[in-house]
Amino acid sequence: MPNTPVMDRLVRKTVERHLPWNVHIDLTYRCNERCVHCYLDHHDYGEMTTREVKNVLDQLAEAGALFLTFSGGEIFLRPDLFELIAYGRGLNFDVSLKTNALLIDKSRAQKLRELGIRKIQISIYSADAAIHDAITKVPGSLDRSLRAVQFLLAEGLQVKLACPLMKQNLAGFRSGAGGRAGCAIHARFDDHADDGRRRRCAGAAQFGDRAFAGATRSESEFASMHAA
Numbered sequence: 001m002p003n004t005p006v007m008d009r010l011v012r013k014t015v016e017r018h019l020p021w022n023v024h025i026d027l028t029y030r031c032n033e034r035c036v037h038c039y040l041d042h043h044d045y046g047e048m049t050t051r052e053v054k055n056v057l058d059q060l061a062e063a064g065a066l067f068l069t070f071s072g073g074e075i076f077l078r079p080d081l082f083e084l085i086a087y088g089r090g091l092n093f094d095v096s097l098k099t100n101a102l103l104i105d106k107s108r109a110q111k112l113r114e115l116g117i118r119k120i121q122i123s124i125y126s127a128d129a130a131i132h133d134a135i136t137k138v139p140g141s142l143d144r145s146l147r148a149v150q151f152l153l154a155e156g157l158q159v160k161l162a163c164p165l166m167k168q169n170l171a172g173f174r175s176g177a178g179g180r181a182g183c184a185i186h187a188r189f190d191d192h193a194d195d196g197r198r199r200r201c202a203g204a205a206q207f208g209d210r211a212f213a214g215a216t217r218s219e220s221e222f223a224s225m226h227a228a
């Protein structure tokens, strides 16, 4: 969400009036990755139907919500994803997505642009394929996700990389090693301690040709958090 004085005022007003201004919906808990840090049970115990999700969106629009994020699990496993995005856009929601991007190809990237998606956040755990793929437990996943990033950027879409820092990928962050993406886009680094504690970096960093350079916390801070 853009951080401007107008936005600040709008947010303050929605809080005062108890309006659901910014909504996050997990469309599924199913996923095609099995990340070591994931807290979800990926069994399909039943999901909201297309009609039920649309009904929720109708209610949210009626209640004054504006920003909508679809997340999961992996949202592209839902065959009705584009239908739901189109429905949300029809209700004038500003729609963002969170995905591992394994299933985004050129035509899906085009379709996302046509639907007016504002932002896509993609989980990238390391610029080193061996580390990333060991975390997702899907061989080739880094290559596939980064290919999707290129498809999305080629469509002019806003892409943000999300990287939880863990003991598995901290060394890459420390050394600034990597350089696989080769694209200047924003990245967010969250540090997840293994015992479930969560702390978040204070802002965005560039994910350029030196991946993980320039995060907003110092190396010593991360090192002390992960010393165990």
Ligand code: SF4
Pocket: 031, 032, 033, 034, 035, 037, 038, 039, 040, 072, 073, 074, 100, 123, 136
């Ligand atoms: S991509 Fe996300 S939902 Fe899927 S296993 Fe990894 S952390 Fe869990």
